[in-house]
Amino acid sequence: MQIIDEAKNIVLIGLMGSGKSAIGRTIAKMLGRRFIDTDRLIERKSGKTITEIFAEQNETSFRTLEKEIIKRISQYVGIVIATGGGAIKDPENFNYLKQSGWIIALYASPETLYKRIQGKRVRPLLLEKEDPIKALEEIDNERKGMYAKADFQVDTEDKSIDEVAEEVISLLNLKAETIKN
Template identity: 40%
Template sequence: MSMQHNNIVLVGFMGTGKSTVGRFLAEKLSWELIDTDHYIEKQEEMSIAELFTKHGEVYFREIETRAIQSIMVKSNQVIATGGGAVLAEANRVCLKENGFVVALTASLETIIQRVGGDRNRPLLLGKAAEIVPQLLQKRKHAYDFADYTISTDRLRIEFIAQRLLVAYRKQTKG
């Protein structure tokens, strides 16, 4: 791992806690929190859901790759990525070369509980219980490239952050 940049990158399926853990970590480290979805919404001046509806997923994924490349040139950031950001190899390479990549996982039950009522998730179309298991299966190995993996089921955020920082410091020393 080259680690030119001090960045911690959170990847994982929707509802695994990337935004929540990201906020906590950024505060703890006094780093900037960058949520790639929010970053894209600001740049495009529309919501992710609108982007999907107006331009489709392919267009969105292209913008997402450009956004990730711009974000990853900086340092001292906690980056919370969109759930599908890791699907493109270019994104995985860029994230890993410029940061410590942490995959957050959660059980199917936890994910459905967390995202079930969320209207801002274009891929779910309000049918979380049906769609989440299919997507999870499809993306089963999408997060395997991460430097570190931790489950967020029934764990306190402080505990997750602490475990993650220990792993990060170990890796940056070596």
């Protein structure tokens, strides 16, 4: 029985490798919702990869595009959104997302995150880092305060994509029941 408020978006935040995109796609499929990955939208809009934007322009250019995208998609209803890892560094982005739905922070240990991202898309904030695990710890510490403002925190350590997706849906069902009673 689905009791999730259909108008509210489900927004996934967390560090790179936390599973936002894979889990978001799975949640969307399970609930019959549209899925939007903000990083992929930025790449489509700019015609460049995230790495190219960081290299050819800078992080500020990327964050400007990201804010535009987040502001626009926050006006949609009933979608599942996977943000880029640093999207919530800007409090305005967090507020846009928060007003549109539930925010779920996904997390795992830096060691697990690093294992998950090895050999995948190049991550601009980890390029040229001597100790990527330490870099992930530093990024996590920098963003921890914003992640703590999420409606829910979900540990993805040692869990399958389906397990985490089901946990998120279960948490939201409980939240929706509380709101409706």
